[in-house]
Amino acid sequence: MARLSSPEELERFRQEILSKRDPSKPCISVCAGAGCIASGADEVIAAFKTEIDRQGLAAEVTTKGTGCPGFCERGPVVVIYPEQICYLQVTAQDIPEIVATTIREKKVVDRLLYVDPATGEKAVHESDIAFYKNQERTLLCSNIRIDSKSIDDYLAINGYSALAKALSQMTPVDVLEEVKKSNLRGRGGAGFPTGRKWEGSRNAAEKIKYVIVNADEGDPGAFMDRALLEGNPHSILEGLIIGGYAIGSNEGYIYVRQEYPLAVENINLAIKQAEIYGLLGKNILGSGFDFIVKVHQGAGAFVCGESTALMTALEGRVGEPRPKYVRSNIKGLWERPSVLNNVETWANVPLIINNGSDWFTKIGTAGSKGTKIFSLVGKITNTGLVEVPMGMTLRDIVYKIGGGIPGGKKFKAVQTGGPSGGCIPEQLLDLQVGFDELTKAGSMMGSGGMIVMDEDTCMVDVARYFINFLTDESCGKCVPCREGLRQMHRILTNITQGKGKPGDIEILAELSETAVEASLCALGKSAPNPFLSTLRHFREEYEAHIREKRCPALSCKELIIFHIDPQKCQACRICLKKCPAGAIDGSKNTIHVIDQQKCTRCGTCFEVCPPRFAAVQKLSGVPCPPPIADDQRMIVRKGKEK
Amino acid sequence: MSDIRLVIDDKPVHAQKGMTVLEAAQSAGIAIPTLCHHEKLEPFGGCRLCIVEIEQRGSTRLVVSCVYPVENDLIVRTRTDKVNRLRKTILELLLAHAPDSTLLSAYAKQYGADRDRFEKEASFCIHCGLCVRYCAEVKKQNAIGFIDRGIRKEISFIPEVAAKACWNCKECFPLCPTSYLQAAYVLTEAIASAGAAAGTAPHAG
Numbered sequence: 131m132a133r134l135s136s137p138e139e140l141e142r143f144r145q146e147i148l149s150k151r152d153p154s155k156p157c158i159s160v161c162a163g164a165g166c167i168a169s170g171a172d173e174v175i176a177a178f179k180t181e182i183d184r185q186g187l188a189a190e191v192t193t194k195g196t197g198c199p200g201f202c203e204r205g206p207v208v209v210i211y212p213e214q215i216c217y218l219q220v221t222a223q224d225i226p227e228i229v230a231t232t233i234r235e236k237k238v239v240d241r242l243l244y245v246d247p248a249t250g251e252k253a254v255h256e257s258d259i260a261f262y263k264n265q266e267r268t269l270l271c272s273n274i275r276i277d278s279k280s281i282d283d284y285l286a287i288n289g290y291s292a293l294a295k296a297l298s299q300m301t302p303v304d305v306l307e308e309v310k311k312s313n314l315r316g317r318g319g320a321g322f323p324t325g326r327k328w329e330g331s332r333n334a335a336e337k338i339k340y341v342i343v344n345a346d347e348g349d350p351g352a353f354m355d356r357a358l359l360e361g362n363p364h365s366i367l368e369g370l371i372i373g374g375y376a377i378g379s380n381e382g383y384i385y386v387r388q389e390y391p392l393a394v395e396n397i398n399l400a401i402k403q404a405e406i407y408g409l410l411g412k413n414i415l416g417s418g419f420d421f422i423v424k425v426h427q428g429a430g431a432f433v434c435g436e437s438t439a440l441m442t443a444l445e446g447r448v449g450e451p452r453p454k455y456v457r458s459n460i461k462g463l464w465e466r467p468s469v470l471n472n473v474e475t476w477a478n479v480p481l482i483i484n485n486g487s488d489w490f491t492k493i494g495t496a497g498s499k500g501t502k503i504f505s506l507v508g509k510i511t512n513t514g515l516v517e518v519p520m521g522m523t524l525r526d527i528v529y530k531i532g533g534g535i536p537g538g539k540k541f542k543a544v545q546t547g548g549p550s551g552g553c554i555p556e557q558l559l560d561l562q563v564g565f566d567e568l569t570k571a572g573s574m575m576g577s578g579g580m581i582v583m584d585e586d587t588c589m590v591d592v593a594r595y596f597i598n599f600l601t602d603e604s605c606g607k608c609v610p611c612r613e614g615l616r617q618m619h620r621i622l623t624n625i626t627q628g629k630g631k632p633g634d635i636e637i638l639a640e641l642s643e644t645a646v647e648a649s650l651c652a653l654g655k656s657a658p659n660p661f662l663s664t665l666r667h668f669r670e671e672y673e674a675h676i677r678e679k680r681c682p683a684l685s686c687k688e689l690i691i692f693h694i695d696p697q698k699c700q701a702c703r704i705c706l707k708k709c710p711a712g713a714i715d716g717s718k719n720t721i722h723v724i725d726q727q728k729c730t731r732c733g734t735c736f737e738v739c740p741p742r743f744a745a746v747q748k749l750s751g752v753p754c755p756p757p758i759a760d761d762q763r764m765i766v767r768k769g770k771e772k
Numbered sequence: 773m774s775d776i777r778l779v780i781d782d783k784p785v786h787a788q789k790g791m792t793v794l795e796a797a798q799s800a801g802i803a804i805p806t807l808c809h810h811e812k813l814e815p816f817g818g819c820r821l822c823i824v825e826i827e828q829r830g831s832t833r834l835v836v837s838c839v840y841p842v843e844n845d846l847i848v849r850t851r852t853d854k855v856n857r858l859r860k861t862i863l864e865l866l867l868a869h870a871p872d873s874t875l876l877s878a879y880a881k882q883y884g885a886d887r888d889r890f891e892k893e894a895s896f897c898i899h900c901g902l903c904v905r906y907c908a909e910v911k912k913q914n915a916i917g918f919i920d921r922g923i924r925k926e927i928s929f930i931p932e933v934a935a936k937a938c939w940n941c942k943e944c945f946p947l948c949p950t951s952y953l954q955a956a957y958v959l960t961e962a963i964a965s966a967g968a969a970a971g972t973a974p975h976a977g
Binding site: 431448453454455601602603604605606607608609610612613614615616617620640641643644647648649650 | 815816817818819820821823834835836838839840841854857858861862865866868869890891898899918921922923924925
């Protein structure tokens with residue numbers, strides 16, 4: 131293939147690709163994202179190919195592995211075009227039936243459809259599923275339409291047209307102005323206006339400048355960037371090249387964590403393909419603009435998501451943040467102007483250039499424009515990636531898209547913003563998602579993690595968990611973060627173990643102030659958030675732990691006991707057999723009693739006790755009721771009385 | 773040389789462009805406590821003890837003076853209540869590691885820091901990095917470095933380099949604000965001696 135040397139040639143080539151494709155030809159799209167692969171997508175794809183061959187349909191049907199559509203919980207996800215029939219949790223065994231029924235007979239395989247747990251209705255098309263229906267997917271929608279490894283597929287959905295437009299119809303300043311007008315704000319967490327960041331670099335005197343993709347997504351439970359980079363790597367690349375053009379940079383870097391092997395593979399492949407097509411390299415599309423991209427793999431440090439630490443790591447040194455008070459868009463990588471944006475930010479750029487900033491600003495709130503991808507996880511019915519317009523309420527995300535809390539449990543809080551974000555309680559659920567709105571509520575947008583918690587979650591333990599994560603990921607350079615978090619973790623652990631003392635909350639607050647005010651980088655400055663936000667909204671839980679040695683959520687092991695209610699126990703022996711510690715005494719007709727000395731509080735008895743008996747109770751903050759007298763433990767069964 | 777005028781603790785101070793607030797303060801005889809700072813080394817900004825409040829165009833914020841560059845009309849306050857409070861907490865956190873350090877004790881007295889505030893974990897090293905950076909930046913030897921990561925980081929001599937470079941230098945010894953370095957050095961000496969006995973080190977002692 132010869133390099134495409136002009137926008138016209140790109141357009142001609144695109145038409146050539148499209149002319150060879152028949153939109154009415156059946157196409158089986160199987161999500162080949164990391165989530166679906168883990169639940170067997172590779173086998174499903176292979177089974178489809180084998181079955182299609184076996185039935186002699188190879189010429190009539192296309193099978194492709196696509197990017198992640200987001201409904202990871204129900205993976206592997208299969209969508210069959212042109213009808214857009216959506217099958218969930220498909221296994222290799224289902225394939226012969228799908229091919230015979232849907233491909234050959236054009237009928238739907240009922241049992242693989244999504245069933246709405248609320249209404250019991252089945253959804254045939256992806257767009258009928260409540261999880262998808264209430265989203266606005268401007269970024270994620272392309273994932274399922276393309277083979278992540280095919281540049282032709284990206285071109286077929288109008289890929290690289292924004293680049294062609296920028297290079298041939300816009301000056302770099304035009305591009306910059308368009309991005310500025312869009313009010314796009316950084317999707318990595320801080321929400322800094324992208325256009326202003328670009329402008330700073332563009333205006334910097336130094337001639338050599340860099341553009342960098344931050345794909346060091348490390349928040350527990352977050353996988354938005356992975357889905358984009360794995361699923362649609364060319365969209366990131368296109369955004370990056372446009373950014374390079376706008377600020378006058380000829381060199382880009384993609385800093386991707388090595389824990390994302392598929393993303394690394396796909397982006398490297400995308401770069402090679404773009405080079406072959408002449409979309410990277412010298413004189414791109416005949417514009418005179420040169421641009422190259424290099425991929426750098428992170429070595430597993432959360433702090434390298436912080437901009438200055440990332441750049442230090444890119445330079446080949448230990449990934450620690452820099453103490454300098456100069457913005458990295460002026461002095462960044464190798465002391466040169468460097469624009470670092472998150473994966474999702476870059477993915478928005480081609481859309482803004484193609485559709486214009488007016489289109490972009492129509493979506494969202496006053497301060498936050500466009501859409502945002504969240505990874506909705508935790509105690510929620512529908513787990514997965516959701517893309518919503520800024521300004522949607524948390525309640526709508528949790529209930530309309532997420533389908534609410536499973537198991538009839540009560541909602542307690544949603545944790546947003548990654549480990550250094552905060553917990554938002556029920557009474558603030560009508561909050562609109564946006565950078566400023568979330569910050570005001572004591573949390574933050576972060577990169578888009580959203581962990582839903584139900585009534586069984588202990589908020590002190592949640593704070594302890596996230597502080598533990600951050601203590602472990604602190605780079606250790608500055609004292610307030612390294613030592614302060616270590617002590618905070620110690621105190622929080624003590625509280626959850628019933629060893630809390632009056633005054634602990636005040637010490638935690640003081641250590642938080644020190645970390646917030648005196649830490650070197652954003653990791654330390656935001657690290658106390660898990661404590662501060664849970665204290666703000668759930669102070670009574672801290673006090674119950676410290677003063678009454680009681681865990682209101684009945685979750686902290688050291689503060690709870692399991693007890694069998696003798697009035698309810700039917701001596702069924704299920705818990706007795708399942709108890710791994712052999713702590714339950716009883717027999718077929720003898721009411722069971724837990725030996726508190728032997729009990730390890732694993733909760734097995736509580737889980738296995740049949741709901742119709744519900745005899746096992748969790749208690750906290752109260753003494754264990756005295757065991758029932760031995761002579762009253764006999765159960766006389768009604769049917770056997772005679 | 774451009775002359776920059778700023779105010780530190782209500783005192784007008786003249787400084788040169790490129791100086792840090794810490795250097796400007798020191799030149800005017802205003803003491804700011806430091807642990808990881810050394811005039812021959814690049815600013816590290818790790819201990820955060822030299823934190824000060826600055827006021828620019830009416831808004832105030834906290835910065836570390838060993839890194840922050842001087843600028844005209846800058847107002848610096850080195851002993852506000854908040855600054856004192858933060859320094860006290862920082863010292864208390866460090867005293868959990870090196871309760872008997874002379875320098876830390878002197879600062880603790882000044883800021884009312886309680887050496888027993890936090891649970892002790894005596895490792896002596898407070899990660900100021902002076903030895904590591906001095907060896908790398910001034911001596912260009914890299915005979916000592918940090919090992920492991922994050923909160924588990926420790927200083928360690930590299931036996932092969934230390935055996936050759938350290939015997940006649942030892943310039944990092946007096947830099948240490950606690951006393952860990954000697955212990956670490958003795959340890960390396962042992963390793964090197966062990967190597968010498970096996971015939972791999974160039975010389976012993």
